[in-house]
Amino acid sequence: MDAALAATGIAKAYGGVTALAGADLTLRAGSVHALLGENGAGKSTLIKIITGAVFPDGGSLLMDGAETRFSSTAHAAANGVAVVSQELNQFPDLDVLANLFPMREPTRGPLLRRAEMLALARPVLRQLGVDVNPRRRLGTLSLAQRQLVEIAKALIVRPKVLILDEPTSALDPASSARLLEILRVLRDRRVAVVFVSHLLEEVLSLCDEITVLRDGRTVLAGRPRAELAIGDIVHAMLGSLPPVATRGTRRGVDAFGVELVDVSVPDRLSGVSLGGGRGEIVGLAGLAGSGHTTVLEVIAGLRRPSHGTVRLPDGRAAPRDFRAAIRAGVALVSGDRRRVGLMLDKPIWENTAQVASVALGRGGGLLRVGPLRAAARELVDRVRVRPATVDTRAGLLSGGNQQKVVLAKWLAADPSVLLLDDPTRGVDLGAKAEIHALLRAIADAGAAVLLCSTDLDELGAVCDRVLVFHRGSVCAELTGDSIDQHTILHTMNTGVVEV
Amino acid sequence: MTTQLHEQASSTDDQRRRNAVLGLATRAVRAESSSVLAATVLLVLVIGALRPAFFSVGQLRDVLNSSVYVALLAAGMSFLLSMREIDLSVGSIFGLSLISTALLMRGGVSPWLAGALGVLLGGVLGLVNAVVVHYIAIPAFVATLATMQLYRGLAVALGNGQQVTGLPLDDSFFTVLGGTELGLPVSVWVLIAVTLLLTGLLRFTPFGYRVRSIGSNPDAAAFSGISIAGTRTKVLVLMGAVGGLAGVLGLAFFTSGDPNIGTGFELQAIAAAVIGGTPLRGGTATVFGAVFGAILLGVVSSGLVFFSIPANWSSFATGLVVLLAVAVDSVLRSRRRARESAFGL
Amino acid sequence: MTTQLHEQASSTDDQRRRNAVLGLATRAVRAESSSVLAATVLLVLVIGALRPAFFSVGQLRDVLNSSVYVALLAAGMSFLLSMREIDLSVGSIFGLSLISTALLMRGGVSPWLAGALGVLLGGVLGLVNAVVVHYIAIPAFVATLATMQLYRGLAVALGNGQQVTGLPLDDSFFTVLGGTELGLPVSVWVLIAVTLLLTGLLRFTPFGYRVRSIGSNPDAAAFSGISIAGTRTKVLVLMGAVGGLAGVLGLAFFTSGDPNIGTGFELQAIAAAVIGGTPLRGGTATVFGAVFGAILLGVVSSGLVFFSIPANWSSFATGLVVLLAVAVDSVLRSRRRARESAFGL
Amino acid sequence: AGSGAAGSGGPVKLAFVYATSSQNPFQEMAFGAKAAAADIGGVDLALSAPTGINGPQEVTQFLSTIHNSKDGVALETLTPDLFVRPLNQAADLNVPVVAVDTAPPAGTKVGLFIGNSNTELGKALGEEFVKQVPADATGEVVLGNDIPGLGLLQQRLDGMRSVIKAKRPGLTISGPFDSGSEPTSNFNNWNDIVKAHANAIAYLGVGAQDAVSLALIQKNTGRKFLAGSCDPDTSALQAVKDGYVFALASPEHWLKGYVALRLLAERAKSGKALPTGWWNTGSLVVNSANIDQIIARQHDEGSRKAAFKAETDRQLANPSGYLRPLAEAN
Numbered sequence A: 001m002d003a004a005l006a007a008t009g010i011a012k013a014y015g016g017v018t019a020l021a022g023a024d025l026t027l028r029a030g031s032v033h034a035l036l037g038e039n040g041a042g043k044s045t046l047i048k049i050i051t052g053a054v055f056p057d058g059g060s061l062l063m064d065g066a067e068t069r070f071s072s073t074a075h076a077a078a079n080g081v082a083v084v085s086q087e088l089n090q091f092p093d094l095d096v097l098a099n100l101f102p103m104r105e106p107t108r109g110p111l112l113r114r115a116e117m118l119a120l121a122r123p124v125l126r127q128l129g130v131d132v133n134p135r136r137r138l139g140t141l142s143l144a145q146r147q148l149v150e151i152a153k154a155l156i157v158r159p160k161v162l163i164l165d166e167p168t169s170a171l172d173p174a175s176s177a178r179l180l181e182i183l184r185v186l187r188d189r190r191v192a193v194v195f196v197s198h199l200l201e202e203v204l205s206l207c208d209e210i211t212v213l214r215d216g217r218t219v220l221a222g223r224p225r226a227e228l229a230i231g232d233i234v235h236a237m238l239g240s241l242p243p244v245a246t247r248g249t250r251r252g253v254d255a256f257g258v259e260l261v262d263v264s265v266p267d268r269l270s271g272v273s274l275g276g277g278r279g280e281i282v283g284l285a286g287l288a289g290s291g292h293t294t295v296l297e298v299i300a301g302l303r304r305p306s307h308g309t310v311r312l313p314d315g316r317a318a319p320r321d322f323r324a325a326i327r328a329g330v331a332l333v334s335g336d337r338r339r340v341g342l343m344l345d346k347p348i349w350e351n352t353a354q355v356a357s358v359a360l361g362r363g364g365g366l367l368r369v370g371p372l373r374a375a376a377r378e379l380v381d382r383v384r385v386r387p388a389t390v391d392t393r394a395g396l397l398s399g400g401n402q403q404k405v406v407l408a409k410w411l412a413a414d415p416s417v418l419l420l421d422d423p424t425r426g427v428d429l430g431a432k433a434e435i436h437a438l439l440r441a442i443a444d445a446g447a448a449v450l451l452c453s454t455d456l457d458e459l460g461a462v463c464d465r466v467l468v469f470h471r472g473s474v475c476a477e478l479t480g481d482s483i484d485q486h487t488i489l490h491t492m493n494t495g496v497v498e499v
Numbered sequence B, C: 001m002t003t004q005l006h007e008q009a010s011s012t013d014d015q016r017r018r019n020a021v022l023g024l025a026t027r028a029v030r031a032e033s034s035s036v037l038a039a040t041v042l043l044v045l046v047i048g049a050l051r052p053a054f055f056s057v058g059q060l061r062d063v064l065n066s067s068v069y070v071a072l073l074a075a076g077m078s079f080l081l082s083m084r085e086i087d088l089s090v091g092s093i094f095g096l097s098l099i100s101t102a103l104l105m106r107g108g109v110s111p112w113l114a115g116a117l118g119v120l121l122g123g124v125l126g127l128v129n130a131v132v133v134h135y136i137a138i139p140a141f142v143a144t145l146a147t148m149q150l151y152r153g154l155a156v157a158l159g160n161g162q163q164v165t166g167l168p169l170d171d172s173f174f175t176v177l178g179g180t181e182l183g184l185p186v187s188v189w190v191l192i193a194v195t196l197l198l199t200g201l202l203r204f205t206p207f208g209y210r211v212r213s214i215g216s217n218p219d220a221a222a223f224s225g226i227s228i229a230g231t232r233t234k235v236l237v238l239m240g241a242v243g244g245l246a247g248v249l250g251l252a253f254f255t256s257g258d259p260n261i262g263t264g265f266e267l268q269a270i271a272a273a274v275i276g277g278t279p280l281r282g283g284t285a286t287v288f289g290a291v292f293g294a295i296l297l298g299v300v301s302s303g304l305v306f307f308s309i310p311a312n313w314s315s316f317a318t319g320l321v322v323l324l325a326v327a328v329d330s331v332l333r334s335r336r337r338a339r340e341s342a343f344g345l
Numbered sequence D: 001a002g003s004g005a006a007g008s009g010g011p012v013k014l015a016f017v018y019a020t021s022s023q024n025p026f027q028e029m030a031f032g033a034k035a036a037a038a039d040i041g042g043v044d045l046a047l048s049a050p051t052g053i054n055g056p057q058e059v060t061q062f063l064s065t066i067h068n069s070k071d072g073v074a075l076e077t078l079t080p081d082l083f084v085r086p087l088n089q090a091a092d093l094n095v096p097v098v099a100v101d102t103a104p105p106a107g108t109k110v111g112l113f114i115g116n117s118n119t120e121l122g123k124a125l126g127e128e129f130v131k132q133v134p135a136d137a138t139g140e141v142v143l144g145n146d147i148p149g150l151g152l153l154q155q156r157l158d159g160m161r162s163v164i165k166a167k168r169p170g171l172t173i174s175g176p177f178d179s180g181s182e183p184t185s186n187f188n189n190w191n192d193i194v195k196a197h198a199n200a201i202a203y204l205g206v207g208a209q210d211a212v213s214l215a216l217i218q219k220n221t222g223r224k225f226l227a228g229s230c231d232p233d234t235s236a237l238q239a240v241k242d243g244y245v246f247a248l249a250s251p252e253h254w255l256k257g258y259v260a261l262r263l264l265a266e267r268a269k270s271g272k273a274l275p276t277g278w279w280n281t282g283s284l285v286v287n288s289a290n291i292d293q294i295i296a297r298q299h300d301e302g303s304r305k306a307a308f309k310a311e312t313d314r315q316l317a318n319p320s321g322y323l324r325p326l327a328e329a330n
Ligand SMILES: Nc1ncnc2c1ncn2[C@@H]1O[C@H](COP(=O)(O)OP(=O)(O)OP(=O)(O)O)[C@@H](O)[C@H]1O
Pocket: A014, A015, A017, A018, A019, A037, A038, A039, A040, A041, A042, A043, A044, A045, A046, A086, A386, A387, A396, A397, A398, A399, A400, A401, A426, A428, C341, C342, C343, C344
């Protein structure tokens, strides 16, 4: 098979940071190519270079055998190379439809053809299971929906080369499955697909070839999937053997933690009662809209229940506004890091100081840069941010590392109730295991931990219990060995536990 | 589940089709900031109830007529604001175009040609702004603050600090552009045309999408291959041309050129656009809203005159009424905003 | 790889310690916008070279002295801009505080007490702005545009449209605050103190971090438990108090109250802050930069006097020189910007 | 003020600082100042003014000027009370200063004020108005003020009001209302005032723009009413010529600038001491009788100079005839 697109010897350095040091990637039509590597390995940078968003320092790009260099992603798209970028490049104030056709709107004369745009978008959106009015303002969509819109934008181009940078990190299992199905169809239509993901099982179920980057170099170049075992891949990524994820020994719930009694939120929750003890990690699972993340919002004071009571570990009723909740020891880690998590133009240390020292004023009335940076260094080590310098602006970090900074800033607040909504979105295998260990340590130290995750394996890996939501109420409680991906998935779809 | 989803989708489709007829109209009105229109109407009604003399056709026509210049500038400004830019030189562009057109006429150029050149000059002044912003690499705020003085200075210097009079007032330029057609001043018709045109440009052309895209997320815009500098240049030129047009209309109405004309229009135009619903943070804009915002301000200043406010209290009263009018607008708007509450996971 | 990382970290540590002595100073200067300072100095040198009379101690002191008011307003404005807000009423707060203080004095209140009340009044006016923004739920731009007129109107109305004269000029209030100490006007010393204080507030307190956090990403700030409304209120009150202080200093210098004083200061203050390096998009601020920006503008308008520019061209020349000065600043700045590549945002 | 710079050889450095470069009245004074400098010769005259009326900025420019133009400065300002310290500073530097147009503030050592009487100016317009209406006239007269808070405009209004009240007691006087200084807002405000006070027999302003707007309103509506104002701007003169405005009271700005600079230049050149007191340069009523002559006079700088020559010669030859104690300035 001929290479549809071949990138060789791509190099890119940002100031002193080398993002890529001679990376290669060869794509073939009709093949799904997995691009793997740790956080910060250079995957996104390579993709940005291939699609013309970033200029390389060196290397060459051949498309259908001819030397190419795209001047922008629009230029790339016009040549059949579409990209779903990791950090959603979208326009929250515009409607969904406008977001689907940047720089390539169909026109008649000087005017847009909205009808044609709609006609082009409908089938793609439907295929992806996006059921939103295309005239809705994009900013009002959930992260998952926005992610799907971003994918739709790439599919509409009918690309010859489709590059997806962690397209599933925000998606629930059903949507992911739908996407993978679409990619399989595209493969049959002889599209060259690049797929980046930190969910190895998902990748391996789909891909035909694998390229692994480490520290900006290609360490495994386009090897057929069949030739590789998981261990080889992980070894190539990490340069060592994978850490073994352990659920840890479940400790008895030694104290009262958070509690919801008969809580209802109109259109979202109906009469939910649940509890999470101190020292316990409770998973919340459900389809999008089933109400499981609403539980987090209710505890955090972001949403007022119309009925019922919510109690925090100190036994008092949970505050009804977010800031009071934070002061009472609640932490809320969101996977929507760029919108609500980070100050992208600020260095890491300012981000990690934002909750404890800045919002809560725990550092006293005078903040000195030195101690803040020192504290940040410690946190950065704890969550394994790379590069481990605290002066890097958050926006310049790789996606996974940005996510770790969000976690770090909440850890700094030393919460007694830790609420997590996809906290490891885009975090690599190794770091994920360490974060899981960290969560366990936080629980052991006496915090109540509630975890929502679109990664069902993650629920299995860390949770002591998993509560499955269906249409606004808890339909099942899974414990011990019954917490596995298959059972959770079945339960959240049907509302009943398989017997 | 798939079935369920499809059902849902098709019911949405149905609904959409059903509403198609009314839909466009209501959507247009809602998108185009009905709240400021409602606040304006309310204000007119209140003033009219208290001072019936205000409630005459002639008076309302005069209010419209006097709002035209700021309204035009505000319409252009809404483009700029929606891409997170600002142009402080619009008042001076207005003045300089007006003076230059007057001088051209006095110099013997045929009035209509002079008018066309005036609009062109406005565009050129906008281009100068764009060039300064681009090549000196400074924020448009600073660049246009400087050109505001520069252009105003030119308006003073060109006319040698004097008003320009002695224009051929019998020419069709003055009688037509300064006159009335179908019950409305011609300049109001021009405003209506420009408003529709700019709304179309903003809503129904790729250019309009680019403008709002940049304001919504400049980084994503650059990532998507949208040329920020190019779009900004076009918008600044557009703004300049609209300012030039306003100046030409102003000349046709006032029939003489004063170098100070349009001083302070920049703030009024920005205020009108913001009151109309175009936020300073960019991403969205409404040309209609900006125009209504200007009319609202016009109604305030016109209406107050009917209450015989002593000169020393007029500024206080103006501020107060603007505040009240904006409060009404805000109350009307907040009902809509409540629907799109955005704080949550 | 872990070793390598550690090496890197410790070498960074070393370097840091080595630079610790110089570091703070250079970092402070760099962070606090050296480019506008350099541009100002350059401008002074150029004017001084062409017109040696400009280069006298007295002249430079006068430039400083007359820049104090806009500089103070710009310093406060930099806080607002860094949280993506704006206050157009500062010129009127300045005027109203000045007039009220003068009226109090004429009414027999002891001058120093009247001065304190003037500062307090400024804070109250800022609070009024905050209340309007919060409860009417309108952008600060619109709210303060209205209160700008409101406060100005009050200044005119309170003094009954007259200047307030006949103050006890022999009082220590006028001799001290309007006088000179250690070779510099006292108001310049006050400016220096306020600049240091506000810089400290901005850089070393949770409040300052909150302000910049909000400007950097309002959603993330809200999601970190920072109260946007609360912070905005504090900043608007701070701005008002600084405006009040400027008004009191102004009274001490001018020794009489003119109701129209400070008209147009709002744009100058914003311009000074932006020229000084506080972007309108928020997130960062430099109080020093804002103050230097105001001094730059002061140098331009003072310096031009030394060149016999024909009156009709003076506004043009002012605009041109501002543009040149800003261009120099931009060139100096861009060398720094090149170092910090801006991708990834 | 200090000693003259006579015999120092090079050109003497004088300055005229005025309220704004962009409005006609102040420009007239600047023209006068330029003409005086040219007449004397060997004068390096610096003209400075803020772009818009801006007291503090004018203070800044004045302070620069006293460092630069050490042989003398003529200061025209609308906000004299802001200049207490700057004027004392000028005195400390031995820079002679002449106040133009508005009297120097109390607490300063400025001894010479050259200006018209704005109260007289208002009265003159009032008298001219009184001629237009019968003694037993009834009805409403509406006054407008371009810039509320500006002292000299208030003086004009007060003068006008006193005459009308005294001589036409049957008339009721409304206002003054804010008429706005920017041309479009001035027009809009008058347009609305005229409608809100539709039955008034006269509308009187105190700035040139008022005449322009009131003329345009009459032209647009076809309605004729009595309109009068002050200051002879080009288009205001045109309004008189077209018969829309019965009179303009002109403060003869040009004369003030001329006399001030002339005296300063003579002092600097020949050491001739400045007189002290208020030099009232007088005012002129422009009406249909003299409008053509005035329009011709205002054609350019040369025509002004020629037309004013007789008057300036007369005044300069007989200072005592025009000088009164400073305290009487109004
Ligand atoms: N604009 C930039 N300036 C400086 N450094 C950058 C910039 N963009 C990326 N980097 C650095 O380049 C390296 C590679 O980043 P990249 O985003 O390609 O990683 P990635 O493999 O996509 O990681 P992830 O799995 O976390 O998404 C990282 O160390 C990152 O910090």
